[in-house]
Amino acid sequence: MEFDLIIVGAGSGGYEAGLYAFRRGMKVAFVELSPETVGGNCLNRGCIPSKYMRHGAYLLDKFQKMEQYGIISKGYDIEYKKLKEGRDNVVVTIRENFKKFAQQLRIPIYYGKGVLKDPNTVFVEGPEETLKAKYILVATGSSPTSVGNLVPDGKYVIDTDQIWEIDYVPKKVLIVGGGAVGVEFAYIFRKYGSEVVLVEIKDRLLPTPDIPEDSGRYLARKLRELGVDIRTRTSVESWEKTQNGVKAKLTDGSEVVADFILLGVGRKPNTKGIGLEELGIEMDERGFVKTNEYAQTNIPNIYACGDITSPLMLAHKSMYEGKIAVSHILGERDWKKNERIIPKIIYSALEVASVGLTEEQAEDEDIEVRVGVASFVSNPKAMDDGENEGFVRIVADDETGEILGCHIVGPHAGELIHQVVHMIKDGKTVEFASKTMYSHPSLSENIGIASSEVYYGPISWVKRR
């Protein structure tokens, strides 16, 4: 059986690339470990189930303000099993939809481990099938890593592959890592009733260069308000099992007794044992496949997308790279990777969204910038919704006014940021953004206000305080 394109890994990136290749007229096949792993980490053990639980936490938050809307709650009970059930139901529905849709389109999925044998051959272990194709796209994703003495065992030390099995509200959780995973689960467990200690070895939450310090600090304040015990510049020195859980000694000298330790410390690419080394595909010392701006490896007809290409492990980055690869196969050269237009969104006690450069990154690149900020505190729609916290921050080139970055904390930041993704992609200026007609009242108005702050100079409340 000869295909135009075999995609090894039907996660978010592989699946999206496959549909795209299909609609562009190619004969496509997927190779995926098992029917239960279609959709990959994002769907089965990542962004989809966590966002479901996060919505539950958001609903619980709403109880604090319901009385202001004339709704006098008589209280509620938590049944964590129902949360798990509802969550798994969404995951399975989407997964089954994926499979049914591929079937409708007659795109075959071969189940088993796919191993590259030569630049045109994938061998599927299990069914022991040999598939041939003109092109191969490797999209095998990543797995959680451990750190030092914290080795996941599914009971005392739990990683993000294992956390989904928990079917009770833990009394106390120790979360290691203040990145996206850490702050999301800190919020979820806290709202569902757990005590939460969150340790982060660096000096702030969300300590990555593409998220500004302000965003991390704002979120930390909010999580602390909700009772999350955040310890920055702290890590776990040692830990031991107890009768009912764990006892950990932290580097700040304190001791934490908890039901378990949740590890949210990073992931490693799944690039071993699938024939990449044997074929001579170039990888870096951490095991990431080296690709060019078209997602192409050093073997011209083999492409790679997603978590195996860089430590920025986002489903949509993978989906985008996969489509770029397909376009390149079709001879197109105008669609390339672009770091500047990758939205990064964290769903915690507040939504935190970033795209493009922070002020610090611009400084490092010797670009003079101007910054405009619009607070949600006085945004009328946010006030109506009882969600008036956070801000929109626009970073623009001082000389040209071109928007270089946008950083939002607050209501629906994860949707709002897309307006600026489109604009950055197109080189739009703060003048452009300030002259759009934003609906009133809307949260989107803050994008106009922040842009006007840069374009016309500051007038807003925030700057004057």
Added chain:
Amino acid sequence: MEFDLIIVGAGSGGYEAGLYAFRRGMKVAFVELSPETVGGNCLNRGCIPSKYMRHGAYLLDKFQKMEQYGIISKGYDIEYKKLKEGRDNVVVTIRENFKKFAQQLRIPIYYGKGVLKDPNTVFVEGPEETLKAKYILVATGSSPTSVGNLVPDGKYVIDTDQIWEIDYVPKKVLIVGGGAVGVEFAYIFRKYGSEVVLVEIKDRLLPTPDIPEDSGRYLARKLRELGVDIRTRTSVESWEKTQNGVKAKLTDGSEVVADFILLGVGRKPNTKGIGLEELGIEMDERGFVKTNEYAQTNIPNIYACGDITSPLMLAHKSMYEGKIAVSHILGERDWKKNERIIPKIIYSALEVASVGLTEEQAEDEDIEVRVGVASFVSNPKAMDDGENEGFVRIVADDETGEILGCHIVGPHAGELIHQVVHMIKDGKTVEFASKTMYSHPSLSENIGIASSEVYYGPISWVKRR
């Protein structure tokens, strides 16, 4: 006292124009009826208080699905007075902020009725002050109208100026008019526990040419599911007072007994008695001030914005026109009115948002279009949030792919639509929209999917069903 610009009416449009003129270096003054009317209809008796109540209704809706998130509610009581209190608190806070901010900027507000005496003079009745200015912007807004025998009295027949005084949940309400006001209040009262009959004389809800039939019908289905008794092609033939309310005879032959009738049937411009006729300012037969593309009247130094310029009475249209007027005063000619980029958003049982052309409007203009639809039913983020209803509909020029319109029903439609507002303003194509990197999972992905449906041809679920 000589000003650069006097703005008669400190509602949304006037206020925004005033701030904009200030930041552009002009000496500005506001004339407004009273300290209680600053912010105009939108703030005091329109979009701001109604969106607050709508958020309460949205929270009540959430109770239907909480169990799926492991939250077992023990029930709730409604205290409508607290809703009113919370709502009025937000309105007063914003209003006081407006006044404080003007004061900080040293922009005076003269309280009283402003009457134009000549092209450079406004007389303020009450304080009896005569103000002089190089330019005048008239932004006096609109008032509710009555229809036939339905004359608002604040008790039996209530208009949108009077509805805010209600401090109890009516047992039953008869709402006349299936436009924005009607569908918003139908949802609010229904969720707070009223029986609701909604009559609309035309054959569908939201019966305006710039909202596609599909949007109105989808919303109607949802409202009916919630128990709203919708009667299209129906109006009130006669009505009478009863001991506890009203009894109305409808044109469908039925009789409705209700606590009161809520009128949501339209508004008329406030253009009488403020000196416009005397100065010879051109108006149409309905009393709307005629303005050019720069919001300028036939008297060159007098401008008008907002509800007094056309029946499309949206706060942001007024804010936009006000800023265009100020830019024109400053000699700029590149910022003009543009019907195509006005977002229209309705917050009911679902959010309904439209910008640009519908298919029908395009047909009327002899433009061949292609349409792409992406359903929220299978959108992963919408599923996570338990809000997977509705769709994104993109209308594009068949030949060029330029996006001409977008129509969204569903979660956060009112924010999502802005992505397309920016694009339509800039003449962007479906190719552009389909090649943006949308965060996964996000509602925004549906904009990319609908655009891809047009650009690459249909593949999605909806089309195949």
